[in-house]
Amino acid sequence: xxxxxxxxxxxxxxxxxxxxxxxxxxxxxxxxxxxxxxxxxxxxxxxxxxxxxxxxxxxxxxxxxxxxxxxxxxxxxxxxxxxxxxxxxxxxxxxxxxxxxxxxxxxxxxxxxxxxxxxxxxxxxxxxxxxxxxxxxxxxxxxxxxxxxxxxxx
Amino acid sequence: xxxxxxxxxxxxxxxxxxxxxxxxxxxxxxxxxxxxxxxxxxxxxxxxxxxxxxxxxxxxxxxxxxxxxxxxxxxxxxxxxxxxxxxxxxxxxxxxxxxxxxxxxxxxxxxxxxxxxxxxxxxxxxxxxxxxxxxxxxxxxxxxxxxxxxxxxxxxxxxxxxxxxxxxxxxxxxxxxxxxxxxxxxxxxxxxxxxxxxxxxxxxxxxxxxxxxxxxxxxxxxxxxxxxxxxxxxxxxxxxxxxxxxxxxxxxxxxxxxxxxxxxxxxxxxxxxxxxxxxxxxx
Numbered sequence: 001x002x003x004x005x006x007x008x009x010x011x012x013x014x015x016x017x018x019x020x021x022x023x024x025x026x027x028x029x030x031x032x033x034x035x036x037x038x039x040x041x042x043x044x045x046x047x048x049x050x051x052x053x054x055x056x057x058x059x060x061x062x063x064x065x066x067x068x069x070x071x072x073x074x075x076x077x078x079x080x081x082x083x084x085x086x087x088x089x090x091x092x093x094x095x096x097x098x099x100x101x102x103x104x105x106x107x108x109x110x111x112x113x114x115x116x117x118x119x120x121x122x123x124x125x126x127x128x129x130x131x132x133x134x135x136x137x138x139x140x141x142x143x144x145x146x147x148x149x150x151x152x153x154x
Numbered sequence: 155x156x157x158x159x160x161x162x163x164x165x166x167x168x169x170x171x172x173x174x175x176x177x178x179x180x181x182x183x184x185x186x187x188x189x190x191x192x193x194x195x196x197x198x199x200x201x202x203x204x205x206x207x208x209x210x211x212x213x214x215x216x217x218x219x220x221x222x223x224x225x226x227x228x229x230x231x232x233x234x235x236x237x238x239x240x241x242x243x244x245x246x247x248x249x250x251x252x253x254x255x256x257x258x259x260x261x262x263x264x265x266x267x268x269x270x271x272x273x274x275x276x277x278x279x280x281x282x283x284x285x286x287x288x289x290x291x292x293x294x295x296x297x298x299x300x301x302x303x304x305x306x307x308x309x310x311x312x313x314x315x316x317x318x319x320x321x322x323x324x325x326x327x328x329x330x331x332x333x334x335x336x337x338x339x340x341x342x343x344x345x346x347x348x349x350x351x352x353x354x355x356x357x358x359x360x361x362x363x364x365x366x367x368x369x370x371x372x373x374x375x376x377x378x379x380x381x382x383x384x385x386x387x388x389x390x391x392x393x394x395x396x397x398x399x400x401x402x403x404x405x406x407x408x409x410x411x412x413x414x415x416x417x418x419x420x421x422x423x424x425x426x427x428x429x430x431x432x433x434x435x436x437x
Contacts, residue, residue, distance in 0.1 A: 016203070022276065022277045022282060023277070053196065056188045056194070057278045057281075062185050063174075063178070106281070116350075118351060125280065
């Protein structure tokens with residue numbers, strides 16, 4: 001019950017965060033936290049819900065959300081070879097990679113659809129994503145209820 | 155061996171992704187699903203917050219911020235009188251135009267039904283790369299893709315995606331927006347194309363392409379929809395010409411224009427729906 005409330009509240013707050021900071025995905029750090037806590041199945045369900053929330057108001061054809069979170073998971077899995085899962089430097093690097101990934105992904109998908117994308121704004125969105133990702137992860141990691149933590153996951 | 159398996163799995167996943175992606179590009183089934191779920195969910199979350207904010211602002215304006223209300227009332231009353239007179243004149247001219255069109259056996263132009271909508275948010279989420287805003291009207295109100303969206307000042311854009319009770323509107327300032335226009339005074343035609351978000355807080359602009367080098371067009375002239383593309387009704391104000399340059403290498407004028415609508419301050423819009431009766435008659 002607490003878990004459902006926590007992630008439900010996070011999803012609603014994520015919408016408001018995206019309302020005030022368009023161009024930034026506030027769900028990505030949540031997905032990483034979920035994986036860090038060893039809740040792979042839950043992470044899959046949440047990713048599915050969040051993909052539709054990202055795609056609904058989006059202006060490109062469906063497909064960005066899948067590649068966006070697939071890239072995040074692959075980068076996280078690759079980083080685990082080198083870093084401890086909850087290393088802050090790892091999260092900062094992940095944020096940087098996600099900022100770049102956002103820029104490249106949108107440009108690529110826009111090209112596929114023959115849509116003109118404003119490149120300067122995309123660069124800014126990527127930069128904001130890179131900054132917001134580790135900050136939000138730190139905040140989430142602090143606020144995540146102890147009762148839900150999986151100590152053996154790390 | 156494990157690396158090989160991972161590579162195969164990645165290739166299969168990529169193939170599956172591309173298959174679903176191209177299938178959806180053709181059929182738009184998953185896009186519709188995203189509109190009816192994600193877009194609606196966002197509307198469900200944002201609308202109550204907007205309602206509370208609107209109530210607070212209107213309470214402030216009505217009961218607390220009363221400075222200059224009397225002067226404003228007098229000014230508006232005077233403006234209303236002028237509008238009434240102007241409206242009466244225009245009605246006379248419209249009736250005369252209708253009579254002349256009938257005499258000359260013009261085909262009747264399509265009728266439009268105006269549906270008011272509230273702007274509930276601008277672009278939201280990382281995938282909203284285009285210049286868009288969301289209005290609280292969707293398929294249940296008869297809105298469809300490409301429905302024209304206007305404000306009292308002029309054209310806002312056209313509907314890009316439709317959910318059940320919410321739609322996203324592609325703004326006329328977006329790089330991908332194309333609106334067939336003509337000068338209100340000199341009747342020269344062209345295509346108004348968005349130039350994207352304004353840089354460093356400046357106003358977003360439009361460029362008007364395909365205006366012949368010898369076409370008469372003046373700075374300050376208002377551009378209206380020509381109705382040639384079949385999406386917008388003819389005669390809606392779009393933008394005002396701000397600069398005209400003659401090029402030595404092109405066959406067309408280089409024209410810049412400023413949209414008449416202040417998109418940042420937009421709160422309500424009108425969606426122009428085709429009259430079903432006219433559509434039935436046409437079919």
